[in-house]
Amino acid sequence: MIKENPYMPIEARLEELIEETPTIKTLVLAPKEPIEFRAGQFMQLTYPGIGEAPFTPSSNPNQPQRQEFTILKVGKVTDKLHDVRPGETLGLRGAFGKGYPIDKFYGKEILLVGGGVGLAPLRALMYALFNEIDKFPRISIKYGARSPNELLFAGQYKKWRSMAKVDFTETVDAPVNSWQGNVGVVTTLLDNIDIDIKNAYVVSCGPPVMLKFVTQKCLGLGFTPSQIYLSMNRKMSCGIGVCGRCNIGPYYLCKDGPDMCYEKIMKYDNVF
Ligand SMILES: Cc1cc2nc3c(=O)[nH]c(=O)nc-3n(C[C@H](O)[C@H](O)[C@H](O)COP(=O)(O)OP(=O)(O)OC[C@H]3O[C@@H](n4cnc5c(N)ncnc54)[C@H](O)[C@@H]3O)c2cc1C
Structure with missing residues (x-):
């Protein structure tokens, strides 16, 4: 409040x-x-x-x-x-801001795609979804970091993977010799993804270039723009819809976002 x-x-x-x-x-x-x-x-x-x-x-x-x-x-x-x-x-x-429209997600599979420090805002969403886990058929989390020592919250992955209805997969862009996990940008984790796309929402948070490629990939997989939510954590100043520094078209990201449905903003040229 x-x-x-x-x-x-x-x-x-x-x-x-x-x-x-x-x-x-x-x-x-x-x-x-x-x-x-x-x-x-x-x-x-x-x-x-x-x-x-x-x-x-x-x-x-x-x-x-x-x-x-x-x-x-x-x-x-x-x-x-x-x-x-x-x-x-x-x-x-x-x-x-408004926060994620969690009520709208009830009954749907949820795919979260995070990059770098973008897993931080998504962790609050994960906790919120876990608090009402019976309302979601499945929660899939795909996360990418530049290197193994840049993986955020690594101590929690085992617990998240052990939860019923939750799957968590991470990847790194640049491995070190001891790394035995996935290698590649986070969108590679969306290849052959096991999800009921018609009955799902995707939420993504990360650097703008990642959001762009995640959006393209999800559209290619068959998600509609209305099923894609993007966390637009770009520069903003007042936080209360006055200064206009964070506008996309008529939307103030600080007031109407920062999480925006792609369908609402896709026609504007400064989305990514
Ligand atoms: C709604 C929202 C939520 C955010 N949540 C997080 C979070 O959970 N964790 C986190 O680490 N960061 C988050 N950020 C980004 C964070 O606000 C910026 O990193 C911070 O404002 C930088 O301040 P600074 O004074 O240290 O950097 P400055 O000295 O102002 O700038 C240093 C560099 O960072 C760039 N920069 C500044 N702000 C941003 C920004 N918003 N996005 C991209 N580049 C920026 C500048 O262009 C410059 O290159 C969030 C941003 C928004 C708008």
Whole structure:
């Protein structure tokens, strides 16, 4: 729920800092007051004195009193966020955006396709789907990272694979000698995929070029544009549909997204 003054952050204490990969860390935050969010909604995370940036929680939406943000270090704010120490205070405002339309997914097979740090927003969706697993015939998760040491949440794969109705497969672009798993970009995991396409939705989160190829591949497999949801985590500023920095056609990604049905945006030329 957005506070009365949407620009005023809520203080949040860093409880734990988890080193996921050489460039990605998870910040476990305890906000001063619980912040409700739906999977796919995002928050603006402030490093005092430096600035704020948007991130989608990677944690279970059932836990409004404890949010996890899984953050790739790319620049000014994320550099600082990688150096925060437990006990320090950051700011959170949100949640913003619509989140994934989970009710619409009931009764359907769900295919999640993630790339790199894109598995972070998808993990919140996975938890939300797992919370109501009886409502879904099957959940298939396909994930790609550049190299084995860049695989995110690797310690959880065994558990996810052991769950009834869930299948999780990962691949890497560039293997090392000891790697015995799949090699190739994430779309190679969609070749010969065992899924009832007419009765399924696909949700993808990752870099724009990956979203483009996943979309093309899914259309080729027979998914219709209305069955494809893309997490458009591109640059945005205000988070509340005012500044227009994140527009695609008439849509404000911060307000109408960031997860958009491809059917709605496919006619605009700045989708990917
Ligand atoms: C809704 C939403 C959810 C997001 N969720 C996550 C998340 O869960 N985990 C995560 O690691 N990141 C996420 N991001 C991206 C994150 O917001 C940016 O990486 C961050 O804003 C960069 O800030 P910075 O000050 O460190 O980088 P800057 O110093 O501003 O920029 C450094 C470099 O990163 C590029 N960059 C900045 N923002 C983005 C962006 N949004 N997309 C692509 N490139 C960018 C710049 O062009 C520049 O090349 C999300 C973005 C959005 C809009």
